[in-house]
Amino acid sequence: MGGSVEGDLGPLSPEDLESSHRAVESTATVIEMGGALLVADDILVRRRLSDTPMGAVWFLHAFADSGLAFSEVMDSQLDLQFDLYAPDFPGFGDSPLQRDRTSLDGASEVMIELVDSVSPARELYLVAHSVASVVATRMAQHIGERVKGVFSIEGNLTAADAYFTGQAVEYNTGEEFKIQFLRQLHDLAADDIALMRYFSAASIAHPDALMGWGRSAVELGDVAGDEFAALKCPTLYYWSNADPPDYRRHFIDQAGLENRQYPGDSHWPMIDQPERCISDIAGFFTGLAGTQPAVAE
Numbered sequence: 001m002g003g004s005v006e007g008d009l010g011p012l013s014p015e016d017l018e019s020s021h022r023a024v025e026s027t028a029t030v031i032e033m034g035g036a037l038l039v040a041d042d043i044l045v046r047r048r049l050s051d052t053p054m055g056a057v058w059f060l061h062a063f064a065d066s067g068l069a070f071s072e073v074m075d076s077q078l079d080l081q082f083d084l085y086a087p088d089f090p091g092f093g094d095s096p097l098q099r100d101r102t103s104l105d106g107a108s109e110v111m112i113e114l115v116d117s118v119s120p121a122r123e124l125y126l127v128a129h130s131v132a133s134v135v136a137t138r139m140a141q142h143i144g145e146r147v148k149g150v151f152s153i154e155g156n157l158t159a160a161d162a163y164f165t166g167q168a169v170e171y172n173t174g175e176e177f178k179i180q181f182l183r184q185l186h187d188l189a190a191d192d193i194a195l196m197r198y199f200s201a202a203s204i205a206h207p208d209a210l211m212g213w214g215r216s217a218v219e220l221g222d223v224a225g226d227e228f229a230a231l232k233c234p235t236l237y238y239w240s241n242a243d244p245p246d247y248r249r250h251f252i253d254q255a256g257l258e259n260r261q262y263p264g265d266s267h268w269p270m271i272d273q274p275e276r277c278i279s280d281i282a283g284f285f286t287g288l289a290g291t292q293p294a295v296a297e
Contacts, residue, residue: 043114044094046086048079054289055123055148057281058115059086062130063165063213064181064202066093069129072274078282081291082125087114089132091209093201102212104131104220108138115139122146125285129153130267131165131217137228149234149288151281154267156217157225157237157251168214174207181210194268229255236284238277240265 038045046067057078059070067086074084089107091097101110115124124147128136133155140147156162171177185202189195202210217224228235237257239248242265252259260280266272 038118040118041110041114042096042098043090043110044088045114045118046074048074048084050079050081050083052081053083053122054081054286054291055125056083056085056115056119057125057127057285058111058119059084060111060126060128060132060135061086061089061092062132063217064092064205064210065129065198066201068093068201069197069268070127070270073127073270073278073281076274076278078278081282081286081289083119083122085118087111089135089209091206091212093204097206097209099208102208103216104134104213105138105216106212108135108142111135112139112142115143123148123289125149125151125288127151127153127281128155129270131156131162131213131224133228134217134220134224137224137231140231140233141227145233147233149236149285150228150231151236151238151284152228153238153269153277154240155224155228155237156220157222157228158247159218159221160245160247161224162214162217162220165214166218168211169218171211174209174211177214178202178205178207178210194266194271197271198268225251225255229257234258234284234288236260236280238262238269238280240267240269 035049036047038047059067059073061067061069066088070086074086078084088095090101090110098106098110101107124143126136126139126147128150133152136150136152140150167181168177182199182202185195185199189199235258237252237259239259239261241261241263262269262273262276264272269277
């Protein structure tokens with residue numbers, strides 16, 4: 001399945017793909033820029049530090065995305081109460097691929113090690129978008145009582161939630177999958193800012209990371225939701241109220257998940273309605289910490 005992605009955003013050939021992910025693999029450089037960036041364990045992390053932190057909030061981006069998906073949240077007043085961290089998973093954004101850790105389990109191992117090295121002995125609060133909720137769940141299971149809460153933004157709950165990422169199983173190589181995936185995104189993006197940003201992130205994602213996450217999401221099936229529902233720490237499932245799929249509503253009701261809906265059909269509320277999303281994150285976490293949010297609710 002060769003070819004290229006055509007349109008206003010420019011053509012993308014297999015040669016372009018090879019060039020782009022070679023560049024990603026070579027980005028294992030320690031970076032300090034006014035305290036806003038660090039590289040730890042070959043993972044690029046964006047950070048905002050509080051003068052009086054109650055704990056550390058880690059923002060985990062979705063499949064094919066990067067920590068830049070949380071730019072608006074990182075620039076908010078959440079840093080008045082928490083240290084904020086937004087890493088790029090291996091093979092995504094500016095973090096090099098780790099070839100022995102291309103699955104969701106591998107990504108979970110990376111994040112557990114990263115948090116232990118960057119935020120040792122800290123109280124942790126996790127915000128996870130889409131399939132990264134699987135990673136947040138594994139982190140909470142492994143780290144235990146230090147994880148005080150998990151805020152899942154439309155996280156995967158059932159096998160049906162892998163309808164997009166799970167297309168990876170239909171392709172023999174990551175390169176083939178990436179070309180077709182970007183074609184779909186290009187057609188969907190139109191004038192949607194969140195989708196255009198997602199296309200930009202996906203265009204530099206390593207094909208092997210795409211393939212690894214996509215296939216492992218399919219292999220999980222319904223386990224993701226069951227494990228999330230069984231977490232011992234407080235959780236909040238954050239989802240759109242615009243014609244949600246019946247299977248998702250059924251799972252939430254059956255599992256008795258604490259949840260909150262936001263208006264509109266966006267999968268990226270932190271981009272399309274950042275004030276509301278930031279307020280809801282702040283309200284949940286400060287409530288768990290026993291304080292009042294610095295961000296107006």
